[in-house]
Amino acid sequence: MLKMTNLSKAYRTEIxxxxxxxxxxxxxxxxEFVAVTGPSxxxxxxxxxxxxxxxxxxxxxxxxxxxDVHGLDDSRRSRLRNEKIxxxxxxxxxxxxxxxxxxxxxxxxxxxxxxAQRRRRIQASLERVGLSxxxxxxxxxxxxxxxxxxxxxxxxxGEPRLLLADEPTGNLDTQMxxxxxxxxxxxxxxxxxxxxxxxxxxxxxxxxxxxxxVDGQVVDLTxxxxxxxxxxxxxx
Amino acid sequence: MIGYYFxxxxxxxxxxxVLTVLMVVAIGVGIxxxxxxxxxxxxxxxxxxxxxxxxxxxxxxxxxxxxxxGSGARARAFKLPNxxxxxxxxxxxxxxxxxxxxxxxxxxxxxxxANPALQPFVAxxxxxxxxxxxxxxxxxxYGAAWSAADDSAHAAVAVLSHxxxxxxxxxxxxxxRTVNLDGLEYRVVGVLEHWEPIPKFYDLTDEKFxxxxxxxxxxxxxxxxxxxxxxxxxxxDDTESGWEGRLRSECIWIQFWVELPTPADAARYRGFLHSYxxxxxRSGRFDWHAETALRDLPQWLQFNDVVSDEVRIxxxxxxxxxxxxxxxxxxxxxxxxxxRSREIGIRRALGANRGAIFMQCLIESAxxxxxxxxxxxxxxxxxxxxxxxLLSESIAALTHLDVLDIGxxxxxxxxxxxxxxxxxxxxxxxxxxxxQLKGQ
Numbered sequence: 001m002l003k004m005t006n007l008s009k010a011y012r013t014e015i016x017x018x019x020x021x022x023x024x025x026x027x028x029x030x031x032e033f034v035a036v037t038g039p040s041x042x043x044x045x046x047x048x049x050x051x052x053x054x055x056x057x058x059x060x061x062x063x064x065x066x067x068d069v070h071g072l073d074d075s076r077r078s079r080l081r082n083e084k085i086x087x088x089x090x091x092x093x094x095x096x097x098x099x100x101x102x103x104x105x106x107x108x109x110x111x112x113x114x115x116a117q118r119r120r121r122i123q124a125s126l127e128r129v130g131l132s133x134x135x136x137x138x139x140x141x142x143x144x145x146x147x148x149x150x151x152x153x154x155x156x157x158g159e160p161r162l163l164l165a166d167e168p169t170g171n172l173d174t175q176m177x178x179x180x181x182x183x184x185x186x187x188x189x190x191x192x193x194x195x196x197x198x199x200x201x202x203x204x205x206x207x208x209x210x211x212x213x214v215d216g217q218v219v220d221l222t223x224x225x226x227x228x229x230x231x232x233x234x235x236x
Numbered sequence: 237m238i239g240y241y242f243x244x245x246x247x248x249x250x251x252x253x254v255l256t257v258l259m260v261v262a263i264g265v266g267i268x269x270x271x272x273x274x275x276x277x278x279x280x281x282x283x284x285x286x287x288x289x290x291x292x293x294x295x296x297x298x299x300x301x302x303x304x305x306g307s308g309a310r311a312r313a314f315k316l317p318n319x320x321x322x323x324x325x326x327x328x329x330x331x332x333x334x335x336x337x338x339x340x341x342x343x344x345x346x347x348x349x350a351n352p353a354l355q356p357f358v359a360x361x362x363x364x365x366x367x368x369x370x371x372x373x374x375x376x377x378y379g380a381a382w383s384a385a386d387d388s389a390h391a392a393v394a395v396l397s398h399x400x401x402x403x404x405x406x407x408x409x410x411x412x413r414t415v416n417l418d419g420l421e422y423r424v425v426g427v428l429e430h431w432e433p434i435p436k437f438y439d440l441t442d443e444k445f446x447x448x449x450x451x452x453x454x455x456x457x458x459x460x461x462x463x464x465x466x467x468x469x470x471x472x473d474d475t476e477s478g479w480e481g482r483l484r485s486e487c488i489w490i491q492f493w494v495e496l497p498t499p500a501d502a503a504r505y506r507g508f509l510h511s512y513x514x515x516x517x518r519s520g521r522f523d524w525h526a527e528t529a530l531r532d533l534p535q536w537l538q539f540n541d542v543v544s545d546e547v548r549i550x551x552x553x554x555x556x557x558x559x560x561x562x563x564x565x566x567x568x569x570x571x572x573x574x575x576r577s578r579e580i581g582i583r584r585a586l587g588a589n590r591g592a593i594f595m596q597c598l599i600e601s602a603x604x605x606x607x608x609x610x611x612x613x614x615x616x617x618x619x620x621x622x623x624x625x626l627l628s629e630s631i632a633a634l635t636h637l638d639v640l641d642i643g644x645x646x647x648x649x650x651x652x653x654x655x656x657x658x659x660x661x662x663x664x665x666x667x668x669x670x671x672q673l674k675g676q
Contacts, residue, residue, distance in 0.1 A: 054585055055670040075589045082587020093582045097247055109240055110587035154586070 001162055001193045002028040002051060007060030009046055009216075020046040021216040024060070028195055030161070033188040035207035036197045043216035044197045045166060051195060052085050052164045053077045065161050082110050086155030090167035092147040094139040094154075100126065101135040104154045111158055125153035129183060145176030152183060163187065165196040169203060181206055237592070238599065245600035249607075252572065256604070259568045263608030263656070266561025267649045268615025273547075273554040275620060275641050280445070281543045284433035288373060289533035293334075293494050293502060295509050297324050298527040299486050299516075300472045316529050317470070318540065319441060319488035322459075323521075324512075329365070333508045334494035335501070336371035339455050340364035341490050342439060343463040345418040347451070349404055359400065359417065360466075362439075362449035363458030369395070369426075371495045372438065377401075379411035379426035382454060386425075390456040394422035400450035401427045415451065420461070422453060437533055439491050440540040441468040465489045506530050562656045569604070570660040573597055577667050584669035597661035598654060605653025609646040613637070616645060 009021040021043045028034050038044050049055040050062065053069060062069050065084055069077065087093075094103050104125055108118040126132040129149040139147050148168060155163055165184065169177030181203060188194050188208070196207060204210045212219040249256040283289050296316040298305075305314045320328070325339040340362060347359035368374070369381035378401075382393040394415055401410055414421040435444045453463075462479045467489065475485035482489075496502045506528075513526040531539055573580075580593055588596075617637060637645075 049670040052585065055668070075591070078584070078587055078589035078592075081585065087585050093578075093585070095579050095582060097251055106583065107586040109237065110583075110589075110592060158587075 001030040001032070001065055002026070002195065003061075003063045004047075004051070005061040007050070007062055008058050009043075009050060009055070010058045019216055021050070021057070024213075024216065024218055026211055026218055028162075028193065030193050031188075031191055033184070033192075033194045033208040034196070035204035035210045036195060036213060037199060037201065037204045037210055038213035039199065042213045044199075044213050046216075047213065048164055048166050048195070048197050051162075052087060053081045078110070082107055082158065084161045086158065086160035086163045088148070088151050088155050088163065088165040088168045090170035092139070092144075092151045092171070094147055094150055096139050099136050099138050100131060100142070100150050100153075103139070103150055104157050107154060107158045121157045121159075122153075125157040126150075128156060129153045143176065144172050145179055148172060148176070148180050149183065152180070152187075156187070161193060163192055163194045165194060167198055168196060169198075169200070177203075237595070241596045241599040242603065244596060245603040248572075248576070248600055249603065252575075255568060255572050256607075259565050259572070259604050260607040260611055262561045262565040262568065263605060263649055263653055264611025264615060266558035266565075267608055267612025267645060267652065268619055270551075270554040270558040271612060271616040271641070271645050271648065272619030272623065273551045274644070275616065275637060276623065277543065277547055277551045278641070279434055280547060281537070282434060283534070284435060284437045285372065285533065291495055291497050292371065292533045293496055293505065293530050294533075294536050295320070295328060295492060295494060295505070296529040296531065297509070297513060299324060299488070299522070301522060301524045301526070304472055315539070316527065317488045319468070319470070320490045320492045321486055321488055322483045322490060323486075325490040325492050327512060328492060328494075331508065331512070333505055334496055336367035336495035337493065338365035338368040338371060339490050339492050340368060340438065341455075341458070342442065342449065342466045343458060344466050345463065348416040348419075350414075350416070351404065354404070359415075359451050360447075360449045361417070361451045361453055361458070361463065363453055363455045363463060365455050367495075368438075368452070368493075371493060372433075374431050375429040377427045377429045378409040379424070382425050387454050387456050390460045391454060392420060392422045392457060393425045393454065395426040395428060395452040396424055397448065397450045397452075398428050398430045399447075417451065417453075418461075422451070435537065435542050437537060437542075438493060439467060440536075440542065441491070442466070444540070444542050459483070467491075502530060502532075558652065562652050565604075565608075565653065566656040566659060569601065569657050570663065573600075573657075573660040573664045576664075580664050580667045581669040584667065590665040593667070594661055594665040597664045598657060601653045601657025601661065602650050604657070605650035606646070608653055609649030612649050613642060613645050616641075 004024055004026050007021060007024045008019060010017050010019045024043070024047065026047075036044050036047060046055070050057050053064070057070075064080060067080070069080065072080070095106065098106070101122055104122045105118055108121060113121070122135070123132060126135055129152050131146060131149050131153060134142065134146065139150070142150065168184065169180050172180060184194060184196065185206060194207075196203070198204055285292065296318070297320065298316050299321055300317060305311050320339070329337060329339055343361040343363055344358050345361055346356055348356045366381050366384050366387050369376075377398060379395075381395060382391060386393050394417075396404070396410060396415070401407060404410065404415065405413065410424045410427055413424050415424060416422075432447060436446060436448060469487050469489040471485060471487035473486070475481055475487055494505065496505050509528040509530060513522075513528050516522045517525050583593060620636065
């Protein structure tokens with residue numbers, strides 16, 4: 001489903017080149033629930049944005065659902081993002097002046113579905129997350145947990161092949177966080193492929209597999225804890 | 237998707253009403269100022285006879301010669317006389333070198349209405365040849381123009397304007413009835429529909445804009461009746477007194493138009509004018525070879541400075557003001573659109589490509605333009621009302637908005653808003669979703 005091989009991401013200025021990811025390799029099979037963990041600044045979110053085609057990478061290979069995404073133009077990347085990836089963000093990232101229904105509608109609009117198709121998918125997604133009764137509410141009228149459920153409904157509406165979750169419970173209290181994790185586990189049981197970035201070890205253990213990232217490189221905790229490649233460095 | 241973007245635009249504009257109002261006001265005020273002047277400019281510079289103006293020509297003859305032309309700067313500023321002498325008008329008429337031709341001049345006589353309820357008044361008269369009407373495609377409500385035979389017979393016949401017929405005969409068909417001009421009865425042969433070409437191209441010597449005559453009579457009849465010209469009369473030197481003296485003089489007071497349907501006809505007529513000038517030299521009337529010219533209607537309007545430089549400068553200044561307003565609107569739009577970077581980032585993450593974001597913002601700009609157009613139309617209307625109060629009656633008549641003007645206002649406003657929104661929109665499309673989402 002998601003295969004990165006020796007992938008690197010460097011940020012360059014006139015005098016310095018800094019690697020956020022270096023020789024980063026990961027392979028997520030279809031139907032897996034993988035937790036990507038690591039300390040702040042380790043490159044977890046950079047990995048997620050590259051995986052979600054929100055950012056280009058500098059070197060290496062990345063295949064999404066069997067397609068090499070290197071060098072794709074903006075239009076094709078946007079289409080892949082829309083059709084194959086569902087995003088769940090820590091800050092929910094709902095659009096405040098759209099109600100729940102219209103927020104879930106956003107990716108479906110770009111997909112080109114007609115009104116009836118969109119309505120059916122939106123209702124099904126909201127039902128799935130238990131918010132069908134709140135479809136006319138605005139984000140500000142919902143609790144944090146409910147907002148995250150809307151975000152999950154939005155991610156599910158397009159029936160993507162891959163769910164990318166960035167600290168999905170980071171802004172929630174423990175009770176709400178538990179509810180969201182239960183929902184993710186339920187989705188996984190139903191066959192969804194989920195990659196979840198988190199720095200919370202308690203959440204990570206609920207995933208099928210944990211990939212630890214330190215200084216832009218992967219440490220496979222399920223195998224032997226070893227460093228893959230060399231340490232990242234700033235090059236003058 | 238266009239409908240979706242339109243709904244999003246309305247939502248976005250409602251989100252920040254103050255900013256929206258500022259943008260709409262910036263565009264509306266700029267549009268109002270520029271369209272007010274442009275409306276007047278368009279009316280002044282419009283083609284009064286679309287489709288026919290290229291076939292209508294004014295012959296000019298330099299009957300004043302080198303003495304009047306002077307030398308140096310004066311000679312450089314010299315313009316050929318803009319009217320003809322009676323001698324030349326008759327000379328050209330008798331030659332009949334054009335398909336249609338008419339000598340003409342403005343005059344006026346007391347008119348005594350048959351209806352005793354109406355007071356006598358001075359009627360504006362245009363003395364012209366029968367060809368005046370077909371040549372200028374003048375529309376008739378009743379009857380028709382008088383005939384060439386009437387011209388030859390110096391007949392006391394008349395064509396009334398729509399407005400005068402309304403006044404004298406309550407708009408009824410007055411053909412066959414008579415009007416009393418200075419004690420003489422003129423038989424009405426035709427009544428025009430409303431006809432007021434803008435500008436009043438056929439006689440630019442007095443008012444360039446304004447109403448035409450109320451009564452049209454044969455040129456030959458007017459000469460015979462010694463109807464004095466009301467327009468400009470310019471003479472080379474002292475002239476004999478009396479009517480006959482004026483007819484023999486080198487004073488210019490007669491407008492002359494010819495219809496030449498093809499370029500070949502125009503070329504032939506130029507040759508004829510040249511020969512006519514040579515003939516005047518040979519006959520001893522001139523002791524110089526008179527320069528001649530043949531200008532078509534658009535060239536004639538230009539020659540007579542129908543649209544003054546002041547008006548052109550005013551249009552330029554008002555469009556510069558629109559440009560400044562657009563710069564302001566652009567700044568406001570940039571602030572508004574960049575304030576929505578987060579939303580743009582979310583939309584990009586959910587599958588919107590740059591084109592979709594560009595289109596969304598562009599339609600928002602267009603909606604602002606439409607609102608600006610509505611305000612601009614209102615301000616243009618008020619501006620034209622203001623001009624009506626300030627300008628002369630003849631110019632004031634131009635200051636109205638027609639359907640085309642309204643279309644232009646809307647088009648210019650929307651185009652302006654899109655232009656102003658182009659850079660902010662481009663910037664919005666460049667928003668990197670990863671940066672926005674990482675920044676949460």
